[in-house]
């Protein structure tokens with residue numbers, strides 16, 4: 238069953254894989270493992286079915302006991318505008 242079709246960015250083959258997915262919701266970053274998603278074999282773009290996207294939203298709103306991991310984070314110093322050459 239091919240439910241993903243071709244990649245809308247590059248036209249490549251999109252194949253079903255179970256992947257790790259980073260998902261931002263409000264100011265939090267959630268990590269979902271073993272998510273069934275379509276992955277473009279050429280450019281790596283991820284595609285979620287409406288069902289999976291809904292399940293992710295539902296989980297974010299209802300799940301209580303999340304595993305917490307530490308994520309490295311940094312902030313760039315404000316950069317001067319690069320001088321024209």
Ligand SMILES: [Zn+2]
Nearest residue numbers: 244247277280
């Ligand atoms: Zn692609």
